[in-house]
Amino acid sequence: MKPPKFRYVAPRSLDDAVELLASDPDAKVLSGGQSLMPLLAMRLAAPSILVDLQHVSGLDDIEDHGTSLLIGARVTHREIERSTLVAERLPILSAAVVHIAHPQIRSRGTLGGSTAHADPSGEWPTILLALGATMHTVSPRGRRTIEADDFFVGPFTSTLAEDEILTHVSVSTTRTAWSFQEAAVKKGDYGLALVAATGTPRDGVLLDPRVTVGAAVGSVRRVVEVERLLAGTPLTAALANEAAVTAAASIDPISDIHGNSEYRRKLVAALVRRAVTELTNGA
Ligand SMILES: Cc1cc2nc3c(=O)[nH]c(=O)nc-3n(C[C@H](O)[C@H](O)[C@H](O)COP(=O)(O)OP(=O)(O)OC[C@H]3O[C@@H](n4cnc5c(N)ncnc54)[C@H](O)[C@@H]3O)c2cc1C
Structure with missing residues (x-):
């Protein structure tokens, strides 16, 4: 399919981009186009104006x-x-x-x-x-x-x-303990489950841990139950197992043609176990 008609503009300044985006409620920003262009081609989006950011200076460092x-x-x-x-x-x-x-x-x-x-x-x-x-944004309101x-x-x-x-x-670059885990059918595919875990290691424990899940759930989210378990607790193999069980019990996974919710629950548990094990080795 072909995209619906739209006006294309490529402003050179951020001020112009803000003004053009605000000029029509159906205007949309275009960045790399790798998600928006397929949506246009499938007619799942029909913006009136595409405001391309590629020539706007100051956004690419x-x-x-x-x-x-x-x-x-x-x-x-x-x-x-x-x-x-x-x-x-x-x-x-x-x-x-x-x-x-x-x-x-x-x-x-x-x-x-x-x-x-x-x-x-x-x-x-x-x-x-x-x-x-922290996301930094600009609009006509500042x-x-x-x-x-x-x-x-x-x-x-x-x-x-x-x-x-x-x-x-x-x-922030101060969360020096980290792990990222992904399960996908093959390299380059969208993941079936993603887990990220970060924190600040101190004397064998993790301060302010943050643990997130993507792909297996309807919306990217923190797993605060696992974070509570990890905070200030000595990182051990037993803790990694406990974190996996806690994660599995705390999420409400999606089902689709790539895997049902129980499969994804098991994936998330396995990825959380791996992530906490990596944090343990790095602490
Ligand atoms: C075959 C294929 C496989 C892919 N696999 C993956 C994958 O495994 N993992 C993954 O994460 N992604 C994947 N992607 C998506 C890819 O990462 C896109 O680059 C990304 O999702 C969107 O970035 P973009 O710069 O292309 O944004 P665009 O497509 O230009 O825009 C996406 C949306 O964000 C809005 N937008 C863009 N920039 C801004 C801005 N600065 N301010 C406000 N709104 C803005 C647009 O209006 C639009 O609604 C895949 C894409 C394709 C085509």
Whole structure:
């Protein structure tokens, strides 16, 4: 199928992009197009105007801010994959990015597009929630920040307003204990289950753990029951087993043609066990 008719604009400044997006309630941002273009081709989206961000300056850098990295919304998955700064300071992103589709898609798709799209099977939503990232946005009402806990609110739903542009994501680099686990039918496929776990290790225990699940559930979410179990408790193999049982009991997995909910529950339990074991080895 062909996309419905739309007007295409490619502003050079963020101010112009904000103005164009606000000019029509059916206008939409275009970033890498790797999710939006298939939706247009299938006529599942029919925007009046596409506001392409590719020429807007200031959205495509990865900046070191000491205890955090500030990543522009237009930074592609591939740029994250190739970044030595990311590999040194946020290795969980480097470990996860290779699970996103294939190199061609990673060359076009962006961190901002993926985050705004809020796909429950997306690696970035699962990981940004586990890292407690902060989203930076701009709209005609000005700039604001949204914590990851308040950003992902449902399947393909975030708290971004229709006229709001995600400009950057800032991610703390102080959560040095981390694990990312994914189960997929084959490399490059969307995962059947994703688990991310992070925290700050101190004297064999984990401070402020965050554990998230994606793909197996309808909306990316934290598993606070597992976080409570891990917080301040010496990390052991027995704890990894207990965390797996707790995760399985705490989630309400989806069923689809790739696997029913009981299969996904078992996958999540296995991935949580692996994640906590990795945290144990790294603490
Ligand atoms: C075959 C295939 C396989 C894929 N596999 C995976 C996978 O395994 N894992 C995964 O995570 N993803 C996967 N993707 C999706 C890919 O990662 C996309 O890059 C990503 O979902 C969207 O990023 P984008 O830059 O292409 O955004 P776009 O497609 O341009 O936009 C997506 C949505 O976000 C909005 N948007 C984009 N940027 C902004 C912004 N800055 N501010 C506000 N709104 C914005 C758009 O209006 C649109 O609604 C796959 C895609 C394809 C085609």
